[in-house]
Amino acid sequence: MPTYTPPTKDQQFLLHDVLKISESDIPGYDELDRDFTAAVLEEAGKIAANVLQPLNTVGDTEGCTLENGVVRTPTGFKAAWDEMAQGGWMGLDAAPENGGQGMPHLVNTATGELFSSANMAFQMYVGLSHGAASALAVHGTDAQKQTYLPPIYDGRWSGTMNLTEPHCGTDLGLMRTKAEPQDDGSYKVTGQKIWISGGENDLVENIVHLVLAKTPDAPEGIKGVSLFVVPKFLVKDDGTLGERNSLSCGGLEEKMGIHGNATCVMNYDGATGWLVGDLHKGMRAMFTMMNEARLAVALQGYTQGEVAYQNALGFARDRLQGRDVTGTQNPDGPADPIIVHPDVRRNLLDQKSITEGGRALVYWGAQMIDRSQRMNDEDAEEMISLLIPVMKGFLTDKGFETTVLAQQTLGGSGFTKEWGLEQFVRDARIAMIYEGTNGIQSLDLVGRKLPSNGGKAIMAFFEMVRTFIKENEDNQALKEGFLDPLKTASKDLQAAGMYFMQEGMKNPLNALSGSYDFMHLFGHTVVGLMWAQMAKAAMEALDSGASDKEFYETKITTGRYYMARQLPMTATHLVRIQSGAEPVMALDAANF
Amino acid sequence: MPTYTPPTKDQQFLLHDVLKISESDIPGYDELDRDFTAAVLEEAGKIAANVLQPLNTVGDTEGCTLENGVVRTPTGFKAAWDEMAQGGWMGLDAAPENGGQGMPHLVNTATGELFSSANMAFQMYVGLSHGAASALAVHGTDAQKQTYLPPIYDGRWSGTMNLTEPHCGTDLGLMRTKAEPQDDGSYKVTGQKIWISGGENDLVENIVHLVLAKTPDAPEGIKGVSLFVVPKFLVKDDGTLGERNSLSCGGLEEKMGIHGNATCVMNYDGATGWLVGDLHKGMRAMFTMMNEARLAVALQGYTQGEVAYQNALGFARDRLQGRDVTGTQNPDGPADPIIVHPDVRRNLLDQKSITEGGRALVYWGAQMIDRSQRMNDEDAEEMISLLIPVMKGFLTDKGFETTVLAQQTLGGSGFTKEWGLEQFVRDARIAMIYEGTNGIQSLDLVGRKLPSNGGKAIMAFFEMVRTFIKENEDNQALKEGFLDPLKTASKDLQAAGMYFMQEGMKNPLNALSGSYDFMHLFGHTVVGLMWAQMAKAAMEALDSGASDKEFYETKITTGRYYMARQLPMTATHLVRIQSGAEPVMALDAANF
Numbered sequence A, B: 001m002p003t004y005t006p007p008t009k010d011q012q013f014l015l016h017d018v019l020k021i022s023e024s025d026i027p028g029y030d031e032l033d034r035d036f037t038a039a040v041l042e043e044a045g046k047i048a049a050n051v052l053q054p055l056n057t058v059g060d061t062e063g064c065t066l067e068n069g070v071v072r073t074p075t076g077f078k079a080a081w082d083e084m085a086q087g088g089w090m091g092l093d094a095a096p097e098n099g100g101q102g103m104p105h106l107v108n109t110a111t112g113e114l115f116s117s118a119n120m121a122f123q124m125y126v127g128l129s130h131g132a133a134s135a136l137a138v139h140g141t142d143a144q145k146q147t148y149l150p151p152i153y154d155g156r157w158s159g160t161m162n163l164t165e166p167h168c169g170t171d172l173g174l175m176r177t178k179a180e181p182q183d184d185g186s187y188k189v190t191g192q193k194i195w196i197s198g199g200e201n202d203l204v205e206n207i208v209h210l211v212l213a214k215t216p217d218a219p220e221g222i223k224g225v226s227l228f229v230v231p232k233f234l235v236k237d238d239g240t241l242g243e244r245n246s247l248s249c250g251g252l253e254e255k256m257g258i259h260g261n262a263t264c265v266m267n268y269d270g271a272t273g274w275l276v277g278d279l280h281k282g283m284r285a286m287f288t289m290m291n292e293a294r295l296a297v298a299l300q301g302y303t304q305g306e307v308a309y310q311n312a313l314g315f316a317r318d319r320l321q322g323r324d325v326t327g328t329q330n331p332d333g334p335a336d337p338i339i340v341h342p343d344v345r346r347n348l349l350d351q352k353s354i355t356e357g358g359r360a361l362v363y364w365g366a367q368m369i370d371r372s373q374r375m376n377d378e379d380a381e382e383m384i385s386l387l388i389p390v391m392k393g394f395l396t397d398k399g400f401e402t403t404v405l406a407q408q409t410l411g412g413s414g415f416t417k418e419w420g421l422e423q424f425v426r427d428a429r430i431a432m433i434y435e436g437t438n439g440i441q442s443l444d445l446v447g448r449k450l451p452s453n454g455g456k457a458i459m460a461f462f463e464m465v466r467t468f469i470k471e472n473e474d475n476q477a478l479k480e481g482f483l484d485p486l487k488t489a490s491k492d493l494q495a496a497g498m499y500f501m502q503e504g505m506k507n508p509l510n511a512l513s514g515s516y517d518f519m520h521l522f523g524h525t526v527v528g529l530m531w532a533q534m535a536k537a538a539m540e541a542l543d544s545g546a547s548d549k550e551f552y553e554t555k556i557t558t559g560r561y562y563m564a565r566q567l568p569m570t571a572t573h574l575v576r577i578q579s580g581a582e583p584v585m586a587l588d589a590a591n592f
Helices: A008-018 A034-052 A054-062 A077-086 A105-118 A120-139 A142-153 A282-318 A342-375 A378-409 A421-432 A438-449 A452-472 A476-506 A508-512 A515-543 A549-566 A569-578 B008-018 B034-052 B054-062 B077-086 B105-118 B120-139 B142-153 B282-318 B342-375 B378-409 B421-432 B438-449 B452-472 B476-506 B508-512 B515-543 B549-566 B569-578
Strands: A065-067 A070-072 A157-162 A178-181 A187-197 A206-214 A225-231 A233-235 A241-244 A247-252 A263-276 B065-067 B070-072 B157-162 B178-181 B187-197 B206-214 B225-231 B233-235 B241-244 B247-252 B263-276
Touching (some): A034 A054, A034 A077, A120 A206, A187 A206, A438 A508, A438 A515, A452 A476, A476 A569, B008 B105, B034 B077, B120 B282, B120 B421, B157 B187, B187 B225, B282 B421, B342 B378, B378 B421, B378 B452, B378 B515, B438 B508
Parallel strands (some): B178 B206
Antiparallel strands (some): A187 A263, B065 B070, B178 B187
16 A cells, blocks of 8 residues: 655745745745744645545545436545545635635645645545636626635535537637526526536535536637536525536546546536626636646646655665675665665656656746736746646656656556555546646647747746856856756757747747647756756755755755756757657658 | 557568568578468458457456456457467467477567557467467477477467566565475475466466476575476376366456456465476576567567557547648538647657557567577577567557557547557556566666677677668668668767776666666667668668558658657767766665
8 A cells, every 4th residue: 555755844945945935025925934834734744644645545446436416426535525624725825805714825735735645536626626716716706706715615615617528628619518698697508518527526515617608699719618607506695505507417437547536527408607707708717727727737747756756765665676786785684675776766766856846846836826916926927827838748747757667666566556556657647638738738838828928938037047057156066966957958948949939930830840849848947947946955054054964965966866867858859849840740641 | 449450561561671581591481471471460460350459448347357266357358269279379480399380480479469459468368378388398398398388389278477476576586486306206386476477267278387486405596496387287198187286376466457367376385396497497498588578578568559559540530629720621620630730740650650660670579589599590699689678678668658649649538448548558557567677678788788798799789780871871862861860879879888888897887877778778779770771671662663652651751750859869868878877876775
């Protein structure tokens, strides 16, 4: 059975040594001193390790069942949900006037990491509800907010997002679900939605569905899509539940992983709903939530990597096979632990350096979302918008890769259900697909975010890298191991951007053919920046006489590994990008 | 439901246009003209597509069950087994005097590809039996061969390989299973073996277990291991079955994939067995079989890639989402098929170029095994021994990667069980682990094969590449797209070998830390050589006025893609290798 230990120390290092959050000018951050975040993370860690983690295998094994329209979640999920609700974790970063705790999004991200590592399928019920509530909080009327938000944030109700239909996922302009206006201002919503996470469940009294649909007079395509709130039970004026709405769960998907989460076919048969936000502006309402939603998926990538790494590490320390080539390390045992072998260490350090770099990137992203939302900082908004597809695409690819590496550490045991590593692989796989496949992320990055506002955000990113290098180039330890490789990676990224500008002008296919490589090239570069910042923070801590020397030295050593052995991938991505459209487009579709 | 179409044309291209087998001097190859192999492949293809493929999902869903010591394989497996047996497929390449068909190993490899793509879990029963029989054919006494081989090759009996024990897999010197000599020349075998594929099954009348064990007087460690044949039912002098031996299946593993194959815990309780080969030379007997067994696993890698690619391609042609940025391709439909999008093509071409390159490499390897075995050609034996860890490690990593890419082509549908892609991912995963994990392959390559015989084999490989380039450098079309990138890759490989020689002398950890990257660097280079050879063969076919122009042009275009976008990975592998032991070894085991 796999285990999970909350990595509180690593989290605190990022929040306080690297991001120095309590010194930040973001409203609400001044309260976030070391003791405060330690207390929050400790409480969340207890729930993660003691309540959610033991249910992870249960959820995978039992899965969800649908009987007579009722979805049963796995044994223990309802009790865990109630415990989460009572602890106030559902609305940790929601506005107090809507029933939330008013904490920064960064804190919710850090606690969400713990829940997600412990039980990704469970945490999806929480995360999707949170996402639906956030959309309502931004775009709903005051009445809608008063009706729906407090019950979601106190865990009595849950929420869902309904986008996909059988014939359209990426291309939502093809949507067929209809919303017909009624005389009382409501709409009758009719259509089928698929892949609705938590669309039906036995955790809550009511489910608040946010549904994209088209009104009869709507313009063609994506510009005719509107957003509707369609509750499972209609809500009376006093907030109590009224009659059952005309919607139902028509089936559950059988899937590769996240079995504990119910993936529902949802049928709307003239269900009563109300417009959220402006008519025909449904996609815009969704886009508002996209940074937050995609950051949450980026987080899923490294959180599955984290728990997989922990279990791989435990195995590598316990399993005795072979001897250290440089001399026996465990003379009293029949063999040495396999962590002595260079290739096992290579494998573990890939896992560790990617996971810790990914965490840094996601926390920085969450801080930018706070800066954007709490200070209306447009620069932060532009930077996070640029980086979101990188975070989602790169970190979920790398998170999945990490679970596969961790599984490999265990050899044959990694393939068995007994050790649990294979579940992390199966669960992590979905994060590369949903919230926009990683291919779509790369198109969003190259086609939309990169050229946006004349390339202002990417220029600001390069400036940030340049400034960091310049400010620290007198630090010799940092320069050789971190700043020099970062400079090389950043140059590769600039060269790729230049190639897109020059050759993409001539033929857009030259840019689109390299979009996936660009996403990874950017991902490596920005994680390289994170490691350089972490190394600097660790060196400062050591210089100021921090007691836990080994912890900070380990950060530097892990970072040096990343810079030496992961970051050089930027060169190959650049070569691929510069090969242009020809190799990708040459073959006729009929001849594949 | 996934589909599978035997890629007969691609197979024939390799056998006749590239390897030109019927012109070869290898005994038995002169019979292998186009018509002959076409007939064999067509028959095998029918069984693969019509009998085995429909059982692939069944096997995954039902799995195997153990009840009262009896293992039941999934519905239909027994009938399929009997059909395979009646067709003579079990002993296709076995010696006629042992009851086989006497065909070259290459032909068995080509038919095995079809069975493995169609149903990997099923084909493992066939493959493991074949492996056990091959070990007996080489090391068994005449009496042992007469007793065990004909019933295995005609499919009445099956065979297994018993190496792993709970506390040892890689480090078999720690083995505890005992074999005590009896007065009649037999041994009593006692111990527990795990992960025994097909250890118990209902396909056959008898199961011939090959078991590694130690005699009481054996030297310590790996040098004290002997090989024994331990049948489930003892065999009477007339070949009929006698009493049940003291061995049993103690349990089935629950695993990530290959559910149709029974992975057994085998308990030997003083079971009667007989020595195979020399006392204390059990590992040598196993090693004899290793090239063949590991080539079979390398094949599994690309065969799962092949079937996954076929289904991804079908989806990419059918699924309508979005429009071609260069102009609408499907004006009568609501959207264009997704194969028009550059990033979808990039994904498909990665799959296609890796799979076809992998097939070429495996066929070439099978031909070298024939050359080694049928002509006692030591150069071929040394070359295949050098390349086997590369083929096994690189092609199974890439095969798994291909299934993941194919799954990604389908977006959300790829994650559902309904479309079947996720099974290919789960099944392909095991090939990176068994028959020696890919980490172990890389150690075998760098620690043993590379320096073997003064580096003779790797020198011969470089000479082969040099000669090929030199002989063809006047061919401009080949030079730019193929020979130049191949030269670059080969130089990277040479530089890595040089680094190991120079720095590995000083500190062996400098070589061991780069072993995995070296395996991939070598893999890319040799697949690059395969593509250069395929391109040359395709150009020759076009020059000689071959009727199927598009087929040959597609080969060249696919190869150009590989050279432009896959092969450049060699540079990054070299940089990682040259970073040496320091980044990998710096961190103390306690601080991971």
